[in-house]
Amino acid sequence: MTLDSGQQEKMDTFIQQIINGLTIGSIYALIALGYTMVYGILRLINFAHGDIYMVGAYAGFMLATALGFAVNPSVFGFIVTLLGSMTIAAAIGMAIERFAYRPVRKYSKMTTLITAIGMSLLIEYLFVFIFSGTPRSFPQLLPNENYTLFGNATISTSQILIFVVSLLLMIFLQWIVYQTKIGKAMRAVSYNINSAKLMGINTDFVIAFTFALGSALAAAGGVLTAQYNPKIEPLMGIITGLKAFVAAVLGGIGNIPGAVLGGLLIGAAETLVVGYGSYIGVPSTYRDAVAFAILILVLLIRPAGLLGTNIQEKV
Amino acid sequence: MKKFCVSLLLLSIFLSSCVQKNGTAINNNNGNTIKIGLFADLTGQTSAFGQSSKNGAQLAVDEINATGGVVGKKLEIVIEDDQGRPEQAKTVVSKLINQDKVQVILGEAASTNSLAAAPVAQEAKIPMVTHASTNEQVTQVGNYIFRICFIDSFQGSVMAKFAANNLKAKTAAIIGDVNSTYSKGLTEVFEKEFTNLGGKIVSKQSYTQNDPDFKGQLTTVRALNPDVIYIPGYYGQVGIIAKQARELGMTMPLLGGDGWDAPEIWKLGGEGLKNTFISNHYAADNPAPEVQNFVKSYKEKYGVQPDSMAVLAYDAVKLLADAVKRAGGANSEKLRDAIAQTKDFAAVTGKISINEKRDAVKLAVVLELDPSKSAYLYKETIYPNQ
Incomplete structure (x- = not known):
């Protein structure tokens, strides 16, 4: 079958939109992993997680500026900035768990949830206070090139980075959870925290480790996004965090492959709304509404999410 | 429940006192300063606009005060941050009018924020001059609302x-x-x-x-x-x-x-x-002396090239000072009329005349x-x- 030029162009446009959608979808997936792991272990929705994504972007910004990578783009600079901001975010994530969530963990789940909301606002406005709300531009750490895939569909270095780095991180996470001792402990705690404790697992450590892991992934998302869309500001984590949360629920909260699937789906769905919504009378600015409409649908039709299993709540 | 009722009562007393304040006529021509209330986005998404506006306005005030002020009075700027949010803009403008007792309001850059705040100034009969809001509707709010930039x-x-x-x-x-x-x-x-x-x-x-x-x-x-x-x-x-x-x-x-x-x-x-x-609104590389003098003194004071928000805020203060001089003071009604009668005022951004819609008629580049x-x-x- 041969396509005429008009069809070819439509096809190119469609493929381009899918690439655009999967780019932001990968970011949502990275953040969604943190939501889903913490939920899997503590049954807590960590609302401050979206802000950790922002903290990661700012940490990368400070590092790149302080170490001079902003002026001389290099692969080394990018890796140092990425790992550095992941480390800083992991430390902050652990500190939040240690000083905000652990003291209230013994009370009802609602108490921890409210604490998480408070924590989120605290981080946001602390950053507004320190850095002011003005958008800052994140330096380009690697020279940005564009590659033509075929026809008109192009992909930029920053998009390739997002795909490659997030894929590597997801494989790494899979390895930790299923191949290592700490991963086994995480699964045990997620299965039943009290039994795990009786088996001699240091649950406090496992929980802290989970927060560190999730926060590092979110920070990686922050640095990667900032390479793609260099505007960073203290409230950037709110909407992105919410959408990542929707992604986690969509995939089945507590389920790691589900979070990745959910992230990619939300990213693709909202880009398709921007690209093709106008044909069916949906303006492009409804992209945010789509994520939440999907959430409502999933909760109605399949409350456990796409890959989630129904867990009987113990009474 | 009792506590709740008491706090509700306190809240309503507080709110009603605020409303009363709003209703009182403001007429303070006494004192040795003329207060200009500037509301701007200093910490939000468009804070670069706010910072530049603040700098530009301050430069104009300093220049005017250095030459003895207007009608024997010094100018003073009271600045409030609206964080780039319309609801906040409304709140800070009522604070400027009711608490700080400013005689004239200057701001905002973003039309959405000016539109939110303009009704407050109009109600209090305090002249408000926006230096950079270009949306038509802003000056349609009432006869106390002016602008010194062109419209959309x-x-x-x-x-x-x-x-x-x-x-x-x-x-x-x-x-x-x-x-x-x-x-x-x-x-x-x-x-x-x-x-x-x-x-x-x-x-x-x-x-x-x-x-x-x-x-x-x-x-x-x-x-x-x-x-x-x-x-x-x-x-x-x-x-x-x-x-x-x-x-x-x-x-x-x-x-x-x-x-x-x-x-x-x-x-x-x-x-x-x-x-x-x-x-x-203007070209910084325009060789005209009034433009180059402004660019030079702005760079000396702040170390950066002035953007259009800075030059417009500067012009707005200069135009206000001129209006105060023609009105012989900052009486709100007289000042309003004086601003409305501005004709061919030589500003850095070109000659400004205010038309019957209270908009500026001027060039664009x-x-x-x-x-x-x-x-x-x-x-x-x-x-x-x-």
Whole structure:
């Protein structure tokens, strides 16, 4: 079958939109992993997680500026900035768990949830206070090139980075959870925290480790996004965090492959709304509404999410 | 429950006292200073506008006070931060009027925020002069609301003319900010004017300030391959839109308005800002002595090139001082009339006359962006009713 030029162009446009959608979808997936792991272990929705994504972007910004990578783009600079901001975010994530969530963990789940909301606002406005709300531009750490895939569909270095780095991180996470001792402990705690404790697992450590892991992934998302869309500001984590949360629920909260699937789906769905919504009378600015409409649908039709299993709540 | 009732009672007493304050007439011509209340976005998404406005206004006040002030009184600026949020703009303007007792309000840059605050000034009969809100509706709020910049119907038509006449564009796409009154107004005018000049709008896309990327909208536009793209937004987004458009291999000229003019745009847009043009209030490379004197003293004081918000705030204070002189004081009614009668006031941004709609009639310039020097190059001056 041969396509005429008009069809070819439509096809190119469609493929381009899918690439655009999967780019932001990968970011949502990275953040969604943190939501889903913490939920899997503590049954807590960590609302401050979206802000950790922002903290990661700012940490990368400070590092790149302080170490001079902003002026001389290099692969080394990018890796140092990425790992550095992941480390800083992991430390902050652990500190939040240690000083905000652990003291209230013994009370009802609602108490921890409210604490998480408070924590989120605290981080946001602390950053507004320190850095002011003005958008800052994140330096380009690697020279940005564009590659033509075929026809008109192009992909930029920053998009390739997002795909490659997030894929590597997801494989790494899979390895930790299923191949290592700490991963086994995480699964045990997620299965039943009290039994795990009786088996001699240091649950406090496992929980802290989970927060560190999730926060590092979110920070990686922050640095990667900032390479793609260099505007960073203290409230950037709110909407992105919410959408990542929707992604986690969509995939089945507590389920790691589900979070990745959910992230990619939300990213693709909202880009398709921007690209093709106008044909069916949906303006492009409804992209945010789509994520939440999907959430409502999933909760109605399949409350456990796409890959989630129904867990009987113990009474 | 009892506690709740008591606190509710206290709250209602507090609120009613606020309302009473609002109702009292304000008439304080006494004292040795004339207070100008400036409300601006100092910490929000458009805070570059706020900071520049503050600097420009302060420079004008310092210059006026150094030469003895106006009608024997010194000028004083009271600044409030509205965080770029309309509801906050309303609150801080009532604070400026009721608590700080300012005699005149200056601000805001963003039309959405000016529109939110204008009714408060109108109700209190305190003259409000916006230096940079270009949306038509702002001065329609009432007879105490003025502006010293051109309006969107003029600004949008300037770019439509430039696209059709200078760039010989036949087709255009528009990508606008859906939550901004400014952007919506410009979109409307550009579309109308460009169509009148024989052009065709092939696509209208929109975005919000929190969108994670703009490639979705841009890819749709790319498929239609317009001659130019008009992007009437603010600097926080337009720089990235330009960058991502170039990433998608779109090389056509991008057009914008004064919302692009902030130092941050160079970092956000980078090389993507090649082949882009904006309408603006003044050209910093204009050799006229009044422009160069201003640019020099601003650079001496703040170390940066003044953007259009800075020069407009400066002009606004100078124009206000002139009006106070003609009114013989800051009596709200007399001052209002004096501002309304402004004719051919020689400002840095050109001669300003206030018309019966309380809008300024003045020229606009078209500038080309040069990312390699982070500079705006003068292209053309367009006068009203031409």
